[in-house]
Amino acid sequence: MTEMVKISLPDGSVKEMDAGATPHDVAASIGPGLAKAAIAARVNGELRDLKRPFEGDAELALVTKRDEADALELARHDFAHVLAEAVQNLYPGTQITFGPATDDGFYYDFAPAPGRGMFTEEELPEIEEEMRRIIKADKPLIREVWDREKVRQFFIDHGEAFKAEWVMELPEHEPITMYKTGKGEADWIDLCRGPHLPSTGYLDPKAFKLTRVSGAYWRGDQSNPMLSRIYGTAWLDKKQLAEHLHRLEEAAKRDHRKLGAEMDLFHLQQEAHGSVFWHPQGFKMWRALEAYMRRAIDEGGYREIKTPQLMDVKQWTRSGHWGKYAENMFAVPDIVPNVESEEEAAAPDVAEDADWMAIKPMNCPAHILVFNQGIKSYRDLPLRLYENGCCHRNEPHGALHGLMRVRQFTQDDAHIFCTEGQVVEEIHKFCRLADRIYKDFGYTYSVKLATRPEKRFGSDEMWDKAEQEMRDAVKAAGMDNEDYGWEELEGEGAFYAPKLEWHLTDAIRRTWQVGTIQSDRVLPERLDATYVGEDGEKHRPVMLHRAIFGSYERFIGMLIEHYAGKMPLWLAPTQIVVTTIVSDADDFAKEAATKLEAAGLRVETDLRNEKINYKVREHSLAKVPIIAVVGKREAEEGKVALRRLGSRDQEIVDLDAFVAMAAKEATPPDLA
CATH class of the missing domain: 3.30.930.10 (Bira Bifunctional Protein; Domain 2)
Structure with missing residues (x-):
């Protein structure tokens, strides 16, 4: 009699399957549409490959691209593997190390072949093309469990010293899994916990982009060799990628350091x-x-x-912070005039009777x-x-x-x-x-x-x-x-x-x-x-x-x-600039500024002998919300011409009406 396993599904139903069945088999038994849509499985809560056999009775939830968090994690992991294969295809002798998924993509660390330097961003387009070729080849990703010594010897034989070192430090009680890309002898193979998508063809070749290259020490230790890290961003489809790249462009435009300089808000310096x-x-x-x-x-x-800013270290010891947080604290002994290094100041060993103070x-x-x-x-x-x-x-x-x-x-x-x-x-x-x-x-x-x-x-x-x-x-x-x-x-x-x-x-x-x-x-x-x-x-x-x-x-x-620097009126450093077209309007501009200040507004005047378009551009760059322009006619009629940040329209209003309107608009939200 054939041994069976019971597979419990999210809707409460139970399917009996032959021993050795996989989540893919369950999906196929439900219908061809689900078999095509499934990309992975959660077995007893653990994310797994779609074609990994059940070990016994289990709870199963099939994963499709609609399960975006799981789908993205799988795709980014796979893109990292495809990157590593592409690099080794193009640059023989390159050693592979680690390649995790990240919050918006993936990276992989490489040891370049002897005699060549670190990878450069100029090489990324060529690597991207090779990645697309691998994806379009629709190579299966196959999980195998290997003996530890076999894994070590495999990497030694293939000149992969970093992987050979790492495998011997993995927990002995855990199975060691290798993933093959391709059938038979495989086109490429890597040490990996998984899980993976069924094949490279499940990835969208238009949904990723390699973004930059940096250096990284092996295992994060400066005493170890420097590796070349290639970063990429990856998504489920090209629309998501385009949206992400747009966000990056927007983020660059909105960078608070750039806008802080343009708006003259703050600066940082080495001192x-x-x-x-x-x-x-x-x-x-x-x-x-x-x-x-x-x-x-x-x-x-x-x-x-x-x-106080300074308190006795004994107080921080009693609170528990010194034991948990000392390396992040600045502390100095009152009785010693100089601390030799930042590290000594951050986490010293303090005797019970020592007179130490911590900020x-x-x-x-x-x-x-x-x-x-x-x-x-x-x-x-x-x-x-x-x-x-x-x-x-x-x-x-x-x-x-x-x-x-x-x-x-x-x-x-x-x-x-x-x-x-x-x-x-x-x-x-x-x-x-x-x-x-x-x-x-x-x-x-x-x-x-x-x-x-x-x-x-x-x-x-x-x-x-x-x-x-x-x-x-x-x-x-x-x-x-x-x-x-x-x-x-x-x-x-x-x-x-x-x-x-x-x-x-x-x-x-x-x-x-x-x-x-x-x-x-x-x-x-x-x-x-x-x-x-x-x-x-x-x-x-x-x-x-x-x-x-x-x-x-x-x-x-x-x-x-x-806000991209365009702060709400109540929060803007300078809320209004009153600026003149001609010097004949200077007195009226000063009068307007005085009334606005009396209403509680933060106002500046610009009476410089410069063209009005130049002055408007300058204050717009500084993100002033309202520019009140006055010329000879406005001064005679008691009006101001308003230009709001981000708008090309101009509004002519009476000065007193403008003061009342601006005061109301500038009221903080909790007082509105």
Whole structure:
């Protein structure tokens, strides 16, 4: 009697198949259309090749191109393999190493053949053509399980020293899989976990592009050989590729560093690597954001505080940050005048009696010290402490990027100390506040719950409670659904607390993780925070860590790119420039500027003896929202000619009507 396996399908039905059957066989038994559409399978939740046999009874979900996340992951992985085959076809003697999928494509690291240099971008078109030839050949991708020693010897025999080294470090208990491209002896073969599409022909030859070349050390170690890394972007079809390339073009136009220079907002330089020099125009934007946030927190019942930049390392040790985060902190001994290296300053070994100070990388321990001053009662809770806190983190040089990643930054940071019974309500209130603020800036967003990491403080019971409180609060806010992209990110919480994350989508559909709230019972315990309850006994407060902007620097960088520098009137550094056509209008221009300033608007005058078109172009490049032009006729009639950024139309209005209109338009959204 033939042995059978039972395959459970998503609709609840069960198919009995012969032992050795594959997901493709199941698809074919359902219908030819599904057999043609299927590209892979999830077997007991694991993504697998379509033609990998079942090992026994299993749950099966067939994957098609409609399952875009899985389909993209498979396609990008396959494009990396096709790239490696193409390079070795064109440049014999090249050794292969690793080739993973990335968020928008793939890359592969190569060791060029002896005697030739690193790959160059001029060679990419030729490699692309060879990749298209391989794709059009529709070569099957075949999985085989090999013995470890056989794999090692294969790579040694073929001059692949890097692969031969790597295979011996793979876990012994795991099967070692090799993937062949082509039939019989195979055209090409590589060590790979998989899974893969059934053949290269499943890829769209018009849906990828090789983008750049860089250097990369073998296994990321500078003592190892330098490899040549070729990057590509890959999608399911040419339409998706075109959309992605358009986004890249838009992103380049919107680069906050480029626009920041054009708008004279800020600059960065080596003398303060990782910190920002804010110019007057940029700091106007900062102050507008700061004023906006202060109004929001005042309405939300927060109390603003200010805490020290330097604190004793012993405090950071008690909080747990020194043990978990020391390599990212700047610390110096008071008694030693010079620290020999950045590395020694970042993570020294500190004796119990040493007198070391650390610059704060975050504000939370200092806020507990404020809470601990005096006796707190349950009647004082919730206590919401807010700080525009300047922090420093020792980010690697290579990770620094304009305003997006810096070493000195200011957080819109707050900590809510509350009772156990107030946690869900306070998180719910924060959800509503974050919703209002992000919508004020024109963002849509998704909400994620990052759950307990493997290395953490606190008991499982504590984590169970904290995670459930966050689920309950999000549900109360109506955000635990597809409209808000609700998702749980397993293992991605902080070492002391789970966290809700807000992922913002900008004008060109990029996502940015910005706001967070964390429910923490660890730090209050470690730093001995207490309040007196209704029973007269001491209790631990729950500490909610929360931020909405994340940091002013990064949020401003995001806004510049989101709006392409064309800021809403209330946020623009200079809202209006009043400029003249002839010197006869100078006095009226000054009068107009005075009235606008009296109405609370940020105004500049341009009375230079230059052609009006030159002045309009200059202020347009600086992204001034409204240019009010006055000539002799406008001065005589008490009018201004308005030119709005991005429009060629001109509107003639009475000065007083313009002042009233502009004042209304420039009102921040929370006051509108």
